[in-house]
Amino acid sequence: xxxxLVSARPVRDVATVRRDFPxxxxxxxxxxxxxxxxxATSQKPRQVxxxxxxxYTEENxxxxxxxxxxxxxxxxxxxxxxxxxxRFLNAADPHEIVFVRGATEAINLxxxxxxxxxxxxxxxxxxxxxxxxxxxxxWQIACEISGARLRVIPMSDAGELDLEAxxxxxxxxxxxxxxxxxxxxxxTINPVKEMARLAHDAGVPVLVDGAQAxxxxxxxxxxxxxxxYAISGHKMFGPTGIGxxxxxxxxxxxxxPYQGGGEMIRSVTFEKTVYAPLxxxxxxxxxxxxxxxxxxxxxxxxxxxxxxxxxxHEHGLLEYATSALTAVQGLRIVGTARExxxxxxxxxxxxxxxxxxxxxxxxxxxxxxxxxxxxxxxDRLGVPATARAxxxxxxxxxxxxxxxxxxxxxxxxxx
Amino acid sequence: MADLRELYQxxxxxxxxxxxxxxxxxxxTSTAEGTNPLCGDQITLYVTLDGDVIRDIAxxxxxxxxxxxxxxxxxxxxxxMRKEEAESLFRAFHAxxxxxxxxxxxxxxxxxxxxLSGVRQFPARVKCANLAxxxxxxxLHGSGEPxxxx
Numbered sequence: 001x002x003x004x005l006v007s008a009r010p011v012r013d014v015a016t017v018r019r020d021f022p023x024x025x026x027x028x029x030x031x032x033x034x035x036x037x038x039x040a041t042s043q044k045p046r047q048v049x050x051x052x053x054x055x056y057t058e059e060n061x062x063x064x065x066x067x068x069x070x071x072x073x074x075x076x077x078x079x080x081x082x083x084x085x086x087r088f089l090n091a092a093d094p095h096e097i098v099f100v101r102g103a104t105e106a107i108n109l110x111x112x113x114x115x116x117x118x119x120x121x122x123x124x125x126x127x128x129x130x131x132x133x134x135x136x137x138x139w140q141i142a143c144e145i146s147g148a149r150l151r152v153i154p155m156s157d158a159g160e161l162d163l164e165a166x167x168x169x170x171x172x173x174x175x176x177x178x179x180x181x182x183x184x185x186x187x188t189i190n191p192v193k194e195m196a197r198l199a200h201d202a203g204v205p206v207l208v209d210g211a212q213a214x215x216x217x218x219x220x221x222x223x224x225x226x227x228x229y230a231i232s233g234h235k236m237f238g239p240t241g242i243g244x245x246x247x248x249x250x251x252x253x254x255x256x257p258y259q260g261g262g263e264m265i266r267s268v269t270f271e272k273t274v275y276a277p278l279x280x281x282x283x284x285x286x287x288x289x290x291x292x293x294x295x296x297x298x299x300x301x302x303x304x305x306x307x308x309x310x311x312x313h314e315h316g317l318l319e320y321a322t323s324a325l326t327a328v329q330g331l332r333i334v335g336t337a338r339e340x341x342x343x344x345x346x347x348x349x350x351x352x353x354x355x356x357x358x359x360x361x362x363x364x365x366x367x368x369x370x371x372x373x374x375x376x377x378x379d380r381l382g383v384p385a386t387a388r389a390x391x392x393x394x395x396x397x398x399x400x401x402x403x404x405x406x407x408x409x410x411x412x413x414x415x
Numbered sequence: 416m417a418d419l420r421e422l423y424q425x426x427x428x429x430x431x432x433x434x435x436x437x438x439x440x441x442x443x444t445s446t447a448e449g450t451n452p453l454c455g456d457q458i459t460l461y462v463t464l465d466g467d468v469i470r471d472i473a474x475x476x477x478x479x480x481x482x483x484x485x486x487x488x489x490x491x492x493x494x495x496m497r498k499e500e501a502e503s504l505f506r507a508f509h510a511x512x513x514x515x516x517x518x519x520x521x522x523x524x525x526x527x528x529x530x531l532s533g534v535r536q537f538p539a540r541v542k543c544a545n546l547a548x549x550x551x552x553x554x555l556h557g558s559g560e561p562x563x564x565x
Contacts, residue, residue: 350432354454354479355423358537362419370454378455384477385455413423414480 010306014313017305017394020045024394031364034399039184039212039343039390040368041234044298048237051297055290063289064263064280078289081296082279088299089229089246090220095278096252098245099292103211104134106230106245107178109282110207111138112145113255114176121147124173126166126204128190129155129380130183133373135209139178148175155380159186159335166195170202177204181219182212185372185388186335187318187343189213196225205251211235211243215302215392216341217311221246233291238298242291245282252278259284310393317391318342321400328407334386342391345372348407351414353385359413360387360406367403421533422540423480426488430530431480436473436490443471448561449550451542456482460550467497474547481531481540486547488528498555504528505548511535512544 011017018024021043026033035043055077061070063078079094086094100106119125125139125148136150143150151174153166161179170177177199182189196206205227213219215236221229229246233239247255257264257275261284266274275281302310321344325331330349348356357369368388371378378384389403440461450457456478463471472490476483489508493501504524511520512534520532534544542564553562 352454352479354456354540354543355481358422358540359419384457413419414428 010309011304012306012309014394014396018396020047020301021394022046022049028364028366029362031362034363034365034402036389036391036395036399036403037366037368038392038395039235039372039388041240042215042237042392043394044239045237045301047301048239048294048297052239052290052294055293060290062286074289077293077296078287081292081299084296084299085244088214088219088302089231089244090222091246092222093249096246096249098247098252098279098282099287100243100245100282101241101288102232102234102243103209103230104138104232106228106243107135107207107209108138109245109258110176110228110247110255111142113258115142115145115148117254117256119143119146119148119175122173123148123175124151124169124171125149126151126153126169126174126177126179128153128161128166128179130159130161130186130188130190130374130377131178131180132184132209132211133375134211135178135180136376152376153179155377157381158337159183159188159377159381160337161188161190161195163191163195163198167198170199170204172202174199174202174204176207178207178209180209180212182210182216182341182343183335183374183377184212184343184390185345185374185377185386186337187340187345187390188335188337189339189341191339192226193224196227200225205248212341212343215298215310216314218307227251233295233298236295236298237301238295239288239291242288242295244295249278252282257281257284261285263287305393313393314342314391317395317397317400318344320397321389321391321403324400324404325407328404328411330411331407334381334383342395343388344390345386345388347383347386348410351410353387355414356387356407356410359410360403363402363406363409365403365406418533418536422537424530424533426527426530427480427484427533430484430487434474434483434487436487436494437475438473439475440471440473443473445554447550447554447557449476449546449553449563450561451478451482451546451564453564454479454543456543456546458482458486458547458550460486460547460554462551462554464498464555467499469493469496469498469501472551478546479540479543481534481543482546485531485544486550488530489547489551492526492528493551501551501555505552508548509545512541 061074063075154162207228208226233242264284334345353369443461445462458476522529
């Protein structure tokens with residue numbers, strides 16, 4: 001059982017971790033796979049794959065409504081997964097954990113319900129220049145619906161938010177601050193705890209997009225002061241199609257439902273429908289039961305590693321790769337914030353990122369190229385696209401060496 | 416295994432580095448915009464038609480080597496052609512880049528455009544190679560709507 005994992009001594013070595021991820025021993029284009037696209041999605045350990053198989057093999061049933069034994073087991077497993085996510089985020093109550101499709105749906109849930117219930121004409125919502133499109137577009141739609149306005153925190157050339165400008169944007173029309181914990185394209189770790197404190201001083205709640213923060217460091221929503229926190233399961237060793245919206249109970253209670261359907265009601269008549277309490281109110285329809293259980297297994301997996309080791313190892317990779325890539329002639333790293341996660345965006349003189357990606361792919365090295373769903377970041381920094389290597393705790397220095405050899409090959413091909 | 420040298424042939428690298436017909440034609444009879452949203456390739460194509468004949472053609476844009484070299488090679492190839500000759504060349508080009516790794520490009524019909532034959536081994540790059548041609552089709556026949564490869 002996965003619970004035994006947690007009580008064992010934490011794992012702190014990369015070879016052991018790599019053995020848990022079957023895909024990492026595979027090949028791409030005939031070369032050993034070097035997977036450096038973790039900001040797009042993480043690979044899955046066999047513990048998660050087995051949890052999915054076990055659920056479908058032994059426990060599959062719909063939840064919360066069956067009188068039969070199998071349904072009760074499925075319900076128990078699903079609610080246990082919720083409790084695991086509560087502990088993972090240090091939420092005060094399991095009812096504050098809403099299962100959604102991913103961070104995108106989590107943000108849309110808050111944006112759409114707030115647009116209906118809270119935002120009025122000329123209200124303001126604050127986002128930052130470095131947001132992923134999924135933390136921009138939902139707010140643009142919410143503004144379109146409600147007549148509210150979007151305000152944007154500026155960013156320095158290094159990729160750090162201008163906190164003075166942020167403070168001056170907060171005013172009595174501000175209804176929400178929505179900011180990313182870690183930038184997916186630059187790696188910047190934002191001071192969200194301080195930003196939340198500043199917002200709260202102005203009486204404004206804060207939504208934190210945590211998609212890039214898990215599984216790279218401890219997330220404590222209460223310590224951060226996050227009123228809402230969004231995560232995607234697939235970026236933290238879990239399945240695709242499942243994620244979590246954490247929301248402070250009083251704030252979630254005050255919002256109207258996002259979608260209507262089964263599960264989210266207490267009683268329905270044509271005269272009046274009474275909604276279910278949290279979290280069911282926001283979980284209309286049959287949820288991704290297996291996904292939630294798989295995400296619970298991913299959380300167990302992360303907990304059996306040592307956070308301290310994850311941080312040391314990933315930070316070591318970041319420093320090693322930063323210095324090795326900086327030494328490559330004609331290569332420039334984009335995003336040089338003081339506080340960074342293990343994400344390195346770069347551009348090469350006279351060579352487009354897309355060509356870099358194709359040549360690295362021939363070497364078995366998987367990176368992402370393009371605007372990374374952060375077009376405003378590209379516009380702000382004046383680059384059309386970047387190549388991005390993003391690391392997880394299963395990556396190694398040898399893989400960084402392969403990346404560096406790969407970019408040297410790019411230079412060779414382009415002469 | 417796909418061959419990088421075949422994808423990035425000297426002709427392709429040369430047209431990427433020094434694109435031909437890279438300028439604006441202020442009084443063009445037709446212009447069209449093309450984008451490849453996935454990777455951000457972007458071109459603006461200017462065409463001066465004299466009846467049915469492409470009297471002048473030029474482009475501006477930014478993007479990967481394949482998209483820019485393809486635009487450059489295309490402008491050089493179709494200048495002076497009749498519209499239907501250009502369309503027929505597009506069909507031959509399209510067949511070449513989507514033919515798959517084992518196909519034999521029709522080098523006689525394609526001329527210098529055959530330098531992009533390596534694209535047929537890289538399905539992810541077909542859109543980059545085709546962008547300029549889709550944009551040309553739009554400039555010659557289109558509604559004036561921007562072309563997108565998505």
